[in-house]
Amino acid sequence: MFNMLVGLPVGGLLxxxxxxxxxxxxxxxxxxxANGDFTELLKLPTLALPEVGPQGSSDVATVGTLSRITPSGTSYMLEFTPNANIDPIPVNELLANQNAFDVADAWGFHRTRLMVKDIDLYRTLLEIRHSSEVVRPSRNYLKFPDGPIDDNLVVVMMPFGSEFxxxxxxxxxAVYDAGLQCERADSIWDEDSIMDDIxxxxxxxxxxxxxxTSHNANVFYETGIAHTLGRKCIPLTQLxxxxxxDLQHLRTLKYETTDIGLxxxxxxxxxxxxxILRTN
Structure with a gap:
């Protein structure tokens, strides 16, 4: 088990x-x-982090211990001692792996509180650090943002021609009927560069x-980025x-542009x- 201290990254009043x-x-x-006996609670490792929403954060979390819990009016004063031998953990890594910490709610890290999780903290952190699912891509050529995956977002990469x-x-x-959100690069304008938006x-x-379809070079480039990031991909083609x-080994949905085909x-x-939703 471990303590998850949210909103008080260095301890304080709770x-x-x-x-x-x-x-x-x-x-x-x-x-x-129940009776104010915190003896067993103080024996547990503690993961302390600031409040953070699903949009992500550049802050870090710290592993350590709660050295003291003392009453202070309607609150408790929590004294947190970080472990100097464990490097701080980017909060975005926690968000990207929140299910591993038994935090199902997208806003589970946004409320100041002390939770206890029946999970081996050190083993979980070790598995995450060694997991290929945690991608740290180079930013030499592409402007990768910070922040977690949006579990409801489906992105479409395809030619923009009117015939499509x-x-x-x-x-x-199809995406909306599955209860998901659908976006394409031409449906947003967040950055000055369209490639940054993509x-x-x-x-x-x-x-x-x-x-x-149509051998669009941009689509193939974007497919490579998606594969590198480990995203679930559904390829389509007319022919x-x-x-x-290099992509023929992957199952591809072939379609026709007739009404019946669509x-x-x-x-x-x-x-x-x-x-995908059932298995991931």
Missing amino acids: SKDRLMEGTSTHIKYRLNV QPVWEAIQQ VGLLWRARIVITDY ADEIPF NKLKLALGQRLRN
């Missing part, structure tokens, strides 16, 4: 009703804190849909011979999206 908030009842019972408008509409409908979308995306050799695309794409 309202009494926030102590053990979000902690399972059986853990409270095991730790026997019915395809885009079919894709949007990279930002790929960084935040949970799923990336790429259309290989099988438009798939480059309806079939919506059904097949919707099924693929739901499969």
Whole structure:
């Protein structure tokens, strides 16, 4: 087990009703804190971090121990001692792996409180640090942002020509029917450079849909970025011979632009999206 101290990265005053908030009842019972006995609680390792929302943060979390918990009016004074032998952890790494810490809510790190999680903190941190899912890409050529993945975001990379408008509409409908949000680079304008917007979308995306039709070089480049970031990708094409050799080993949804063909695309794409949501 470990303490997760949110909103007090160096310790401080915590309202009494926030102590053990979000902690399972059986853990409270095991730790026997009901009568103000914090002996067992103080034995646990502690992960301390500032409040942070799902948009991410450049702050860090610290591993250490709670050295003292003393009453102070309607609050407790928590004294936190960091472990100098453990490097600070970027908060964005915690956000990107929040399920590993049993924090399911996107705003789970946004409320000041002390929770106890029935998880081996050191083992979890070690696994995250060695996991290939934590990507630290070079920023020499591309402006990768900070922040976590948006679990509801599907990004589409495809040619922008007017002849692809019915395809885009079919894709949007399939994504919305799956209960997800759909964006394409031409639907946003956050940065001065369109490439920065594209990279930002790929960084935040949970799923990336790429259309290989017409051998669009930009789409292939963006597909490579998505693969490097480890995003779940769903490739589409109108013609099988438009798939480059290096991508032919990946299953691709082939579609036609007739009304019937686009309806079939919506059904097949919707099924693929739901499969990803069930298994990831």
